[in-house]
Amino acid sequence: MTMKVIDISAWQGVVSVDTFRNMKSYIPGVIIRCSYTSQKSFSLHKDKYFEQNISNAYKAGMKIGVYHYSQAISETEAIKEAKFVLDIIKIHKNKISLESAFDWEFGGRLNAHVAKKMGKQRCKQICDAFCRVIRQAGFDAMVYANLSTLTGYIASDIYKTWKIWVAQYAPKCQYKHPIYMWQYTSGGHVSGISGRVDMNYLYGTAVKPVEVKKSKYTGTLPTLPKRGWFTSGDKGLQVKRLQEFLNWYFGYKKLDVDGEVGRLTMNAVSEYEGIEKLKPIDGLFGKKCLARAKTVER
Numbered sequence: 001m002t003m004k005v006i007d008i009s010a011w012q013g014v015v016s017v018d019t020f021r022n023m024k025s026y027i028p029g030v031i032i033r034c035s036y037t038s039q040k041s042f043s044l045h046k047d048k049y050f051e052q053n054i055s056n057a058y059k060a061g062m063k064i065g066v067y068h069y070s071q072a073i074s075e076t077e078a079i080k081e082a083k084f085v086l087d088i089i090k091i092h093k094n095k096i097s098l099e100s101a102f103d104w105e106f107g108g109r110l111n112a113h114v115a116k117k118m119g120k121q122r123c124k125q126i127c128d129a130f131c132r133v134i135r136q137a138g139f140d141a142m143v144y145a146n147l148s149t150l151t152g153y154i155a156s157d158i159y160k161t162w163k164i165w166v167a168q169y170a171p172k173c174q175y176k177h178p179i180y181m182w183q184y185t186s187g188g189h190v191s192g193i194s195g196r197v198d199m200n201y202l203y204g205t206a207v208k209p210v211e212v213k214k215s216k217y218t219g220t221l222p223t224l225p226k227r228g229w230f231t232s233g234d235k236g237l238q239v240k241r242l243q244e245f246l247n248w249y250f251g252y253k254k255l256d257v258d259g260e261v262g263r264l265t266m267n268a269v270s271e272y273e274g275i276e277k278l279k280p281i282d283g284l285f286g287k288k289c290l291a292r293a294k295t296v297e298r
Helices: 017-023 050-059 075-092 112-118 120-136 147-152 156-160 237-250 263-275 287-293
Strands: 003-008 029-037 044-046 063-070 100-104 141-146 163-167 181-188 197-202
Touching (some): 003 063, 003 181, 017 050, 029 075, 044 075, 050 063, 050 075, 063 075, 075 120, 100 120, 112 120, 120 141, 147 163, 237 263, 263 287
Parallel strands (some): 003 029, 029 063, 063 100
Antiparallel strands (some): 029 044
């Protein structure tokens, strides 16, 4: 059964309970932006009207989903975005009956040139990284992108793993794979909401997502040097093992396994410390980092 859905953000302001209640008979669903990433730098922000809008939509009996506007250009960034989203929406879990969407669209730091350079498989892995964290937290994940991004920049088999929300402003959606939701215009109008509103059809059709199971690292973890941590200039087999672990952790070849701790390896350790909330974040892989590596799953 097809359902009409709008999606809103701070651009639409605060939507009142009465407005939601009045539209519910013909537009029963709403996807609310909970957060966004800056187009100029990797900084994360909560939508300033999210709390009011989700509260009002819930009071009106709307079906509710959420989305994050992403500018992620690495899996690490996508994971940070997902964890930021979860910090916002976890207290609203009982209100959210629709999907939590990864809005991956070109803006500033994420653009066509960057995406082309990364390649389709890497772009898909970025979407995977966000959605995997969201699903592991018990929410239903979905990927949003326009038609040209889905067909030209992301590996085409993404629909086999995640529900797809396609944006194409045309009389008919031309995406050739199963569509879960179609954003068919950005020029809709809803009584009680000022300005234009994105309009969507939710079809609910999609290939059943492949279950993503977490697993622990099966490689050999490094033995720490006598000082208790790895630092710049360290070399040898144990450094190679550290680099191999970090590549597994991030899910792609982030580092050349050259057996030497340089700037890139220390930066990767700092990212690992940040994601796992290990302090201090200093790029020195030590006892806390190793202990977490023995238990972490991805």
